[in-house]
Amino acid sequence: MFKPQIKIPATYMRGGTSKGVFFRLQDLPEVAQQPGDMRDAILLRVIGSPDPYGKHTDGMGGATSSTSKTVILSKSDKAEHDVDYLFGQVAIDKPFIDWSGNCGNLTAAVGAFAISNGLVDAARIPQNGIATIRIWQVNICKTIIAHVPITNGEVQETGDFELDGVTFPAAEVQIEFMDPADGEGDMFPTGNVVDTLDVPGIGSLKATMINAGIPTIFVNAADIGYCGTELQEAINGDGSALDKFEKLRAYGALKMGLIQDLAEAAARQHTPKIAFVAPPQSYTASSGKQIDGNDIDLNVRALSMGKLHHAMMGTAAVAIGTAAAIPGTLVNLAAGGTEREAVRFGHPSGTLRVGAAATQQDGKWQVTKAIMSRSARVLMEGNVRIPGDILE
Template sequence: MSKVPQIKVPATYVRGGTSKGVFFKLDDLPERCRVAGEARDRLLLRVIGSPDPYGAQIDGMGGATSSTSKTVILAKSTRPDHDVDYMFGQVSIDKAFVDWSGNCGNLTAAVGSFAISNGLVDAARIPVNGLCTVRIWQVQIQKTIIAHVPITDGQVQETGDFELDGVTFPAAEVQIEFLDPADEGDGDGGGAMFPTGNLVDDLDVPGIGTLKATMINAGIPTVFVNAADIGYTGTELREAINTKPDALARFETIRAYGALRMGLIKDVSEAAQRQHTPKVAFVAPPTAYTSSSGKTIKADDIDLNVRALSMGKLHHAMMGTCAVAIGTAAAIPGTLVNLAAGGGERESVRFGHPSGTLRVGAQATQENGQWVVKKAIMSRSARVLMEGYVRVPGDAF
């Protein structure tokens, strides 16, 4: 019986921030996968090793967590004053779908360096030494992101002494600027930065109760609730939540009803097919705790604690896009994030997460009675782990 042979697709396996993903140039994909649709999704699912009922992604490049089940497609930008178009696909581990509804802030840190190394940035714009400013157009959220990539002797510099909690080894620092991070709408509902028009809402969640919630579209749509209101301290590590199916189900219910209230879905049943967005996170005032690496985080070292869930599990550190939401909400007096950090006006916060701490900055102003944030800034790092080809069965897509 004849079998279809495997094909080779040029790809690069990259760590960006506290995530890993498989990066592709659009033109390197099989022709029928260069446009959005079933063929592209099936290809990416097979590359990552999903759907996997064992939850291990053994037969693919995925690492069986939301942070390592990711794909990126890049192309030279056709938009004025931009270098590269960036598309992000969050691949479900146990289901046959790829979620294209949002961005990955962590992998954004690797987009600029990949674009430079793969000829997507004009050579004239790359200095021999210094920082190369890469202008990224994030296709899904329709936003501009600026990456400042270090260059040494005309090549991307990946090694350095910048330490990022959640990443074992130091690397070169890449500063990321998210311009106008608040969404004006993502194509299927959601509205402005605060889609309900309120900084804090009473969110009715059947089976749980009425929770105070800040629901914000910035970086990525996020539902923030107070840790104390749901029985937590804000110092929890992954095992405290991810080993408890009942707790995960409660968070998913909160997320689903938050999505409905934000206008991202029309019925709570739709949340199951929109796992990547919105995120759900819980906040608490600064409290000392021991991080997952054994490092002591002192209350004096942070402004607040934040824990966030991604793809149904507590994240091991913090999603980059959610960090943007945290920084944006913290800059606006009266949000739950701002209040957990002590209230008042602030242009940056350092928050505690399961792996350590992270600082993110944002500047908020009021224009015509509406809050506006022009830029959110944070530092990440990125490193190529492997490059060459991924192989998939020729009939997989």
């Protein structure tokens, strides 16, 4: 006898250029309210992974790194914070959830969900105006501030803010990533703003390896045979290119001290990210929009979960903004090598502006916060259903 399906309260939300399934911790089955194999099994089944067909036909996932995401939120008991935010990046073809990093795009939806689902004290929500929601990002132990527009006591989702990579306009949500450098080590784990990365079969090339927003490895596009204006099809259909990027990522992770052995990289797909940069150049975005090289400071392309991202991960944008503010990094040099507190970069779907201010103290670089604007919207709310035998 097969057990019937169970239903779990959930909300399907877009945040930035990503979307995912959001849960209140208290709504998950009791066995999933603590980290562990049972939580992972339930969330994998919600998304529809692992799927050897790579389609997520039998789940809520969208079969891309941008749409195979889960979020668990709870009222925070941490002083000066409203909500705890835990993010899980679900692998598509493997039975694996990576809990090692944040999703900057979905961060834009966290404040709205928290307000609408009773996780924020009513006294902190204005009748009209902007609600300042203090988020504790559990994966990376960092504070994020979301500025959520409120109309008549409810989250304002509609508006005219346009975000490249998102088809329709919505209300603007400003996000501040406080002290975005990795709390467990230096912003530059090797101590250098540029290193030489030696990769067998590929060669020696310059790399900026930074812990800000999310651990990220930046290389020059020209050093790996690209121009920096590529769209997804130029890379994602090339198996040898994807293998090369994964090899670069693994060797970079090893040099950053994120893994102790190259084999560990396969089980840490979400972090670090690998990206390549180039000076500003005109190109046609994936939507057909013409991007003028005079309107941007540099071009950046980044991979997530083994594929070129269709736009830019929010956390990687923090890394870009932070690295751009620090003289001598490959990002800063691609943007002209000047001092700056904000940068506008081109990505496959268009452009994005991110701000960050860097200072040097005792010979080490520090950034107090990075700022960007995103948008978010509820797509569906109610219950997700999964077969009951998953709880056995």
